[in-house]
Amino acid sequence: MSLSAPSPPALRRPPATKVWVESPLQLLSAVEAHHAGLLGHGTEVVLRSGVEPLVATASEVERLGPHLGLAGLHVGSRVPLPSGTGTLVIGDAFSGTVQRRLLTFRAQRLIIADDGLATIHLLELLAAPDPRPLIRARAQPTMARQALGLAAATRMRALGRAGRLIVFTALPVPGELREAVTKHGVTIVGHDFPWLRSRPSGPPPPERQVVLGSSLVANGLVHRERYLEWVADLAAAEPIAYRPHRRELPADLAELRRNPRISVAEPGPPVEVCLRGLTREHRVISLPSTALTSLRLVLRGNGTTIQGVTVPAEWWTDQADAGLREHLSLFLDGLEPAR
Incomplete structure (x- = not known):
């Protein structure tokens, strides 16, 4: 190309x-x-x-x-x-x-x-x-x-x-x-x-709630069961559009796809590109990720709610030491606890 x-x-x-x-x-x-x-x-x-x-x-x-x-x-x-x-x-x-x-x-x-x-x-x-x-x-x-x-x-x-x-x-x-x-x-x-902000955007997903996938499970830092339960709980409250992280494991995505209230997107360009069409009717939810920072910039003026959530202590595995946990959340303001 x-x-x-x-x-x-x-x-x-x-x-x-x-x-x-x-x-x-x-x-x-x-x-x-x-x-x-x-x-x-x-x-x-x-x-x-x-x-x-x-x-x-x-x-x-x-x-x-x-x-x-x-x-x-x-x-x-x-x-x-x-x-x-x-x-x-x-x-x-x-x-x-x-x-x-x-x-x-x-x-x-x-x-x-x-x-x-x-x-x-x-x-x-x-x-x-x-x-x-x-x-x-x-x-x-x-x-x-x-x-x-x-x-x-x-x-x-x-x-x-x-x-x-x-x-x-x-x-x-x-x-x-x-x-x-x-x-x-x-x-x-x-x-x-x-x-990127100057380029025309595509249509937003029909679901109002958008969840950004995380690599924390694939990297061995967060327990798989806790994470999947959290996503399922979000979907129980309202159907969600799930944007996978490029490192997420196929088995985990397959588990999410079995839930009829979760629409898992196919791999493709990053969320900064794919989600530029979100509106004030949409809400983005994510564990600590630099995508929260970049989406706030890309969607500036759209009125989209972008919510970062902290990782509860019991979710972390032994591989995630205190320094790493702090580093992952250091630059992500406006975080709320995951429930």
């Missing part, structure tokens, strides 16, 4: 920009960065292969934005590197593949496109006085992986000192964290999905 636009004359061609994305949110963030003028013409986007929701999102971006000015959307398997004067855009700074490529990165700028709360975790690591390995939260890395993460952190901090590192995010970054990370030269650029 490709999105084309007239190329400027060769003498005025801006430095090349290469984008590597692995999730739908990363792709949307990269598109918004392009719309904001951070990337320029000739931007090529490479999608990680084997991620069907990512391909579906790319198709929707292609449908919604034929005049975006992107040179192309391609499915690939490697992290592309631009020329020595270009820009590289990545979403997952904790990927080993990405980190190995960063060690040979000599282009003009590095831009981090939003990847949910992982972006906040990255900022926390970059804000530390001394380099800390770029390792995912909850990961138990080998010594070799620790060394790679530390090398990547050192490289990224050097880019920051040179004024060549930008983090592009829709998440609210706390003032103290923003101040700490900017001391290391990192530039934080915020956005509220202006390109």
Whole structure:
């Protein structure tokens, strides 16, 4: 698939920009960065292969934005590197593949496109006085992986000192964290999905109550039975449209589909794209998720009620320590207890 636009004359061609994305949110963030003028013409986007929701999102971006000015959307398997004067855009700074490529990165700028709360975790690591390995939260890395993460952190901090590192995010970054990370030269650029909000929206679901699926069960952090009972209780009060998380297990979705009062959507583009048509008659309910933040931005002015609910203590498994529980809910205001 490709999105084309007239190329400027060769003498005025801006430095090349290469984008590597692995999730739908990363792709949307990269598109918004392009719309904001951070990337320029000739931007090529490479999608990680084997991620069907990512391909579906790319198709929707292609449908919604034929005049975006992107040179192309391609499915690939490697992290592309631009020329020595270009820009590289990545979403997952904790990927080993990405980190190995960063060690040979000599282009003009590095831009981090939003990847949910992982972006906040990255900022926390970059804000530390001394380099800390770029390792995912909850990961138990080998010594070799620790060394790679530390090398990547050192490289990224050097880019920051040179004024060549930008983090592009829709998440609210706390003032103290923003101040700490900017001391290391990192530039934080915020956005509220202006390109996506400008696109025509599709019809909303007939159900007034919309529940956003969660990956907490699939990640082993929340007991499956508690979660499924909660969704069933919501459906008992009023039929619901259920938007699955891309990591939810097929067996869990099959269980939900057996309930005639739950309409489970098929996998596709993320909720930021699919739910843009919600109205003031609709209510969105979700456990802690960055989708709550992004939907509040995308649906701004629609009058839609967006309700986040906290996870009751008895729902958590032993794998969810106190620090992780706090981190998952840290930036999600307006939460109410799940019942």
